[in-house]
Amino acid sequence: MFEYFPGNYVWNLGVVATLNSGGLIDEVDRACRPIRAAARAGSDVGTSEFMAAWTAVVDDLQAQAEAEELAGHRRAAGQRYHRATNYLIQAERMQSAHSPDRRAIYQRCLDLAQKTFDLLDPATTRVAVPFEGALLPAYFTKASGIAPAPCIIMWNGLDSTKEHMYLSGFPHELAARGISTLMVDCPGSGEALRFHGLTARIETEDWAAACVDFLQRREDVDPARIGLVGWSLGGYYAPRAAAYEKRLALCVAWGANHDWGTVQKRRLDREGENPVPHYWEHVLWVWGENDIDAFLKKAEAVNLDGVVERITVPFLIAHGENDRQIPLAYAHRSYEQAVNSPKRQLRVFTPAEGGAEHIGLDHLPHVSVFIADWIADTFGERG
Numbered sequence: 001m002f003e004y005f006p007g008n009y010v011w012n013l014g015v016v017a018t019l020n021s022g023g024l025i026d027e028v029d030r031a032c033r034p035i036r037a038a039a040r041a042g043s044d045v046g047t048s049e050f051m052a053a054w055t056a057v058v059d060d061l062q063a064q065a066e067a068e069e070l071a072g073h074r075r076a077a078g079q080r081y082h083r084a085t086n087y088l089i090q091a092e093r094m095q096s097a098h099s100p101d102r103r104a105i106y107q108r109c110l111d112l113a114q115k116t117f118d119l120l121d122p123a124t125t126r127v128a129v130p131f132e133g134a135l136l137p138a139y140f141t142k143a144s145g146i147a148p149a150p151c152i153i154m155w156n157g158l159d160s161t162k163e164h165m166y167l168s169g170f171p172h173e174l175a176a177r178g179i180s181t182l183m184v185d186c187p188g189s190g191e192a193l194r195f196h197g198l199t200a201r202i203e204t205e206d207w208a209a210a211c212v213d214f215l216q217r218r219e220d221v222d223p224a225r226i227g228l229v230g231w232s233l234g235g236y237y238a239p240r241a242a243a244y245e246k247r248l249a250l251c252v253a254w255g256a257n258h259d260w261g262t263v264q265k266r267r268l269d270r271e272g273e274n275p276v277p278h279y280w281e282h283v284l285w286v287w288g289e290n291d292i293d294a295f296l297k298k299a300e301a302v303n304l305d306g307v308v309e310r311i312t313v314p315f316l317i318a319h320g321e322n323d324r325q326i327p328l329a330y331a332h333r334s335y336e337q338a339v340n341s342p343k344r345q346l347r348v349f350t351p352a353e354g355g356a357e358h359i360g361l362d363h364l365p366h367v368s369v370f371i372a373d374w375i376a377d378t379f380g381e382r383g
Contacts, residue, residue: 078120150225157232199288208241256331
């Protein structure tokens with residue numbers, strides 16, 4: 001993996017994710033160069049400096065985009081808004097859960113993303129999934145081709161948002177294959193957490209049902225071909241949902257988070273890498289807990305033993321051989337237990353080809369293209 005900040009895994013992961021989501025190396029270098037010394041103090045210290053340095057680049061890009069927009073250069077403006085969204089959402093992800101400016105910064109990310117859609121990508125629109133008297137904010141990227149089209153529900157993980165999913169380019173890979181995408185801020189993530197106070201839970205089939213209900217009401221979606229993809233912690237969320245929500249036509253675990261509870265105990269013992277700075281503060285926020293012991297007790301149930309056996313649809317597990325957060329053994333465990341899937345596949349990405357790090361962030365396009373092709377093939381087999 002490219003390591004701009006030697007020895008600082010968390011910051012390096014953010015840099016690599018940014019570059020593999022459309023960031024330009026010159027702009028990323030300008031954002032990172034002022035904070036090289038700060039990175040040596042570890043991932044938690046210096047995140048405010050990280051935000052300041054990256055925001056300076058965002059400010060420049062937004063000013064350029066506004067000038068291009070005034071000149072009538074809609075595509076040039078949209079491209080700059082797109083990259084500004086990318087840089088700001090990565091910097092926002094690194095901040096403390098209790099950072100006083102976090103909501104305002106995230107709102108700016110939403111505004112920049114909307115400008116991207118307006119000027120560059122009218123196929124993507126903002127939608128909301130009704131859920132238990134509240135809403136799950138989402139983006140819908142409409143497939144090219146004839147409707148009704150198959151559709152993938154995409155779920156994020158512990159610290160990503162629907163903006164990260166959109167910026168990854170994966171929805172556009174699917175759209176090019178005639179498949180729409182619904183990118184959802186699940187409880188515990190994105191707007192659902194920041195603005196609506198919805199925290200994570202064990203029973204992910206609850207919000208899976210809400211997503212399927214929403215899509216089956218749309219005339220442009222084929223109700224018989226709705227699949228589910230979850231990355232990172234979504235590698236638990238998605239298989240759990242597919243085990244119990246039987247209207248789903250396929251499932252992808254993009255990172256095999258088979259036993260996330262044990263991962264938390266390993267992290268408490270400083271084994272493996274954390275995905276974000278201020279880690280324990282972050283997980284308590286996501287799961288709505290005030291005490292680490294209570295959180296760890298709850299996390300024990302974030303486990304797919306006895307669950308993946310219930311999956312009765314095609315099931316893909318994609319995992320990096322060098323994933324430093326989630327052990328590769330969990331990918332094999334999910335595969336071995338998914339005995340009732342009519343089409344189960346384990347795809348391990350190696351360092352030689354790329355995509356070997358957590359959810360393939362070191363070579364994200366390589367992994368996303370493989371997954372998009374698997375989904376297209378599987379929907380095609382279904383007719």
